[in-house]
Amino acid sequence: MRSDHHPVTLLLLLLVSWNPNGVSAVGVNWGLDSSNPLPPSKVVNELLLPNGVTRVKLPDADPGVLQSLSGSGIGVIVGIRNDMLRNLSQSKKAAASWVHDNVTRYFSDNGAGSGVRIDYIAVGDEPFLLSYGQQYQPYVINAATNIGIALKAAKLSDRIKLIIPCSSDVYQTNSSRPSKAQFRPDLNTTMVDLLSFLSNHSSPFVLNMNLFSSFQHNKNLSLDFHLFQLTSKPLTDGHSKYDNYFDLSIDSLVSSLSKAGFSGMEIMVGKVGWPTDGALNATSANAQIFMQGLFDHLKAKAGSPLRPKRPPTEIYLFTLLDENQFIITTGNFERHYGIFTFDGQAKYNMDLGQGSRPLNNVHEVNYLDQKWCVVNNNKDLSNVTASVSQACASADCSSLSPGGSCAGIGWPVNVSYAFNNYFQANGQSQEGCDFNGLGLITTVDPSVGDCRFVIGLRTSGSNSYYQRSAVLQRVVSLFAFAFLVYV
Numbered sequence: 001m002r003s004d005h006h007p008v009t010l011l012l013l014l015l016v017s018w019n020p021n022g023v024s025a026v027g028v029n030w031g032l033d034s035s036n037p038l039p040p041s042k043v044v045n046e047l048l049l050p051n052g053v054t055r056v057k058l059p060d061a062d063p064g065v066l067q068s069l070s071g072s073g074i075g076v077i078v079g080i081r082n083d084m085l086r087n088l089s090q091s092k093k094a095a096a097s098w099v100h101d102n103v104t105r106y107f108s109d110n111g112a113g114s115g116v117r118i119d120y121i122a123v124g125d126e127p128f129l130l131s132y133g134q135q136y137q138p139y140v141i142n143a144a145t146n147i148g149i150a151l152k153a154a155k156l157s158d159r160i161k162l163i164i165p166c167s168s169d170v171y172q173t174n175s176s177r178p179s180k181a182q183f184r185p186d187l188n189t190t191m192v193d194l195l196s197f198l199s200n201h202s203s204p205f206v207l208n209m210n211l212f213s214s215f216q217h218n219k220n221l222s223l224d225f226h227l228f229q230l231t232s233k234p235l236t237d238g239h240s241k242y243d244n245y246f247d248l249s250i251d252s253l254v255s256s257l258s259k260a261g262f263s264g265m266e267i268m269v270g271k272v273g274w275p276t277d278g279a280l281n282a283t284s285a286n287a288q289i290f291m292q293g294l295f296d297h298l299k300a301k302a303g304s305p306l307r308p309k310r311p312p313t314e315i316y317l318f319t320l321l322d323e324n325q326f327i328i329t330t331g332n333f334e335r336h337y338g339i340f341t342f343d344g345q346a347k348y349n350m351d352l353g354q355g356s357r358p359l360n361n362v363h364e365v366n367y368l369d370q371k372w373c374v375v376n377n378n379k380d381l382s383n384v385t386a387s388v389s390q391a392c393a394s395a396d397c398s399s400l401s402p403g404g405s406c407a408g409i410g411w412p413v414n415v416s417y418a419f420n421n422y423f424q425a426n427g428q429s430q431e432g433c434d435f436n437g438l439g440l441i442t443t444v445d446p447s448v449g450d451c452r453f454v455i456g457l458r459t460s461g462s463n464s465y466y467q468r469s470a471v472l473q474r475v476v477s478l479f480a481f482a483f484l485v486y487v
Contacts, residue, residue, distance in 0.1 A: 024298055025314045027055025027075070028339070029271060032062055033323040035395075035425040036457040038344055040068035042362055047320065047344060048074060050360035057270065057316045059125060061102035069116050070106065077120040077163070077316075078102060080143070082127050082136045088146055089139035095146035096153065104154050118160055122270070123147060126167040126208055128187060131329070140164060141193045148201065164194060165206040165270040168214070168249055171256040176221060177237040178251035178306065182259050195262045204266040204313055207253055211245055211290075212275055212282065213330050221245060223281060227274075228293025240305035246272070246294065247304040254306045266313050273318035276347055278333035280403030288348040291317075291339075324396035324425075332398035343367070343457060366458045373423030373433035374416035376440040381412060387435040388415055391422035399451065406451035416446055417453060424456035 030043065040062075048056065049072060057077040058065060069076055080088065080098070088095050108115015123144040127136035144162050151157040170191070173181040183191045198205060215226045224230045226245045234243040242248045250267065257265050274290035275282040303310045322338035340346055344362025375381065391397070397418050399406040406417055419439050426432030433439035447453045 024269075024311045025055060026298070026317065027057060027077075027314065028053055028317045029057045029059075029319040030065070031059055031319050031321065031323045031326065032065070033059075033325040033327075034321070034342055035325055036342060036459060038321070038342075038362060038365075038457065039459075040065045042344065043320070044068045044072055044074075046360060046362045047340065048072070055119075055314065055316070056320075057122070061098075066102075066106045066116055070108075070114050073117060075117050075119045077122050078118055079122040079125060080147070082124050082132075085124050085127060085136050085139040085143045088123075089142035092146050092149060095143070096150040099147060099150035099154055099156075103151070103156065103160065107156060107160075109159065120161050120163050121147060121151075122206070123162055123164050125165055127164070128170050128190065129167050130169045130184070137187075137190055141190070141197055144197060161203045162197075162201055163203050163206045163268065163270075164198070165208050167208050168210065168252070171252055173252060176218070176235060176248065178240070178242075178248055178255050179237050181252035181255045183256050191260060195257070195260055195265065199262060199265065204268040205253065205257065205262075206268045206270040207249070207312075208271040208318075209246070209249055209269060210330065211249070211272065212279075212333060214245060214249075215281070216279070216331070223286075227286060227289045228297055229289065237305075242305065244293070244297065246297065250304045250312065251306040254304070269312045269315040271316060271318035273337045273339075275333035275336045276338070277336035277405050278398040278401050278403070279331055282333040282336060282403065284348040291348075324398075324421075328398060332401040332404065335396055335398045342454070368424065368428050368456045368458055370443055370445075370455065371428055372416075372442050372444075372446055372453050372455070373419045373428075373439050374442055374446050375412050375419055375435075376438055377412065379438050381415070381438065383436075384412070384415055384438055387438050388418045390435065391418040395421035395425045397421060406448075409448050409451050413446070413448060417451065420446070420453050424454055428456065 028048075030048075047053070053074060055075045055077075056069070057079070059079045060081050061078050066076075066078075084098070088098060103118055103121065106116040107118050109117070124136060124140055126132075127140045144164060148157060148162055151160055151162075169184070170187060171181045171183050195205070197203075211226050215221070215223060221235075222230065225235070225243070228244045228246070230243040234241040235248065236242075240251065242251075250269075253267060254263075257263055272294070274287040276284045276287045298311065298315070301309065301311070317339065319337045319339070321340050321344065322336055322342045324335055324342060326335045328334050338347070340361070343365050346359045346361055375384065395418065398404065400414050400417060401407060406414065409417065419433065419435060423429075423432040423439070423441075430441075433441050445453065
């Protein structure tokens with residue numbers, strides 16, 4: 001079923017040009033982990049530019065995406081994926097080559113003409129995540145140093161800043177009190193090196209927030225507290241009072257920075273958002289409330305209790321589009337943070353109080369044919385579990401998760417959902433709806449209520465990262481979705 005959303009009012013996304021008088025500049029993450037990506041030119045020309053986006057954060061230096069941003073004037077953060085850190089840390093030549101291939105050839109001071117306005121290079125993405133252990137930690141600072149040397153050789157070191165996005169688990173506290181927060185003991189030496197590097201390069205500390213995951217694991221803090229909706233009994237920490245988790249997170253970092261001797265370091269928020277599917281309370285309605293609350297908070301210019309009138313320098317919403325190949329180790333909701341659906345249609349309305357104009361969606365989407373794959377109820381389904389595991393090992397079944405939009409459709413409709421997602425991800429090929437003879441291609445839309453059976457997009461060519469990502473997803477998804485078959 002194709003999306004048929006009505007035009008919606010202006011989102012937080014549209015106020016990305018903010019930065020007067022201590023107000024944070026707001027941009028958006030543009031992720032690439034999708035089996036059916038929209039053409040980058042459509043994203044730029046129909047989502048970013050018409051909606052007034054002036055800043056984007058990219059996970060890597062995808063050539064097609066960078067080419068599409070050329071001449072747009074949009075400020076860009078170009079990411080370096082974690083799996084590249086070791087090589088870049090050990091070879092100045094590799095770093096110089098990366099800068100030449102992914103920065104110099106695209107760079108423009110202001111993004112005018114044929115150039116891209118690259119403002120930052122993000123070295124790694126949450127490389128100090130606790131679950132990673134020592135996998136990337138030893139290589140981060142050297143990799144950033146070598147990239148910095150390469151930028152200087154290219155005469156770009158005074159124009160492009162280096163940042164290292166960190167998750168909120170780099171600091172810890174035994175309570176919900178920011179004053180008790182400090183960087184993890186296992187990061188003591190690394191964090192001193194990181195903060196010294198950032199300070200020497202006049203770069204901000206980049207904090208990626210996962211507020212939804214925090215809400216799931218911290219039962220002492222309410223949903224209203226996370227959605228900027230707390231109206232009574234704020235959390236008290238000494239003389240500081242907190243009525244939202246955003247400020248609590250910022251001040252936990254502020255306290256950690258102060259204890260490490262870097263109290264004045266600026267803060268950038270690299271990711272913040274709310275998912276719309278894949279878990280209980282992950283809904284479009286809550287995402288709308290969260291975005292409105294965040295935006296109202298930013299408009300107030302209040303900062304946080306430990307940094308009054310001094311909000312983060314920049315904030316990047318997570319994320320522009322749903323990504324059905326995003327890693328789901330944190331939770332199935334990770335694939336549903338998009339302000340827009342995978343096919344470029346806005347999910348929810350938002351009244352910003354400054355008048356309204358339609359939020360531009362992608363038009364003339366190049367969908368595949370009106371065909372779906374469903375389970376053939378006339379067949380023996382006693383062994384269908386193996387087929388569902390096959391489908392969910394590479395396709396996205398996250399909406400079947402408890403609390404998800406398709407959690408209540410029951411058996412065997414949930415089997416059809418899994419079959420169809422695999423079928424669409426494989427370009428509606430005949431083989432993609434085989435499943436040992438249990439699949440059946442239909443032209444009747446099997447969508448049920450809010451559970452949408454998607455139709456994929458036509459894509460020209462393949463993306464090598466999508467192919468690499470799919471291999472890992474087979475392992476992760478097989479474990480995550482095996483239990484869903486008979487729910």
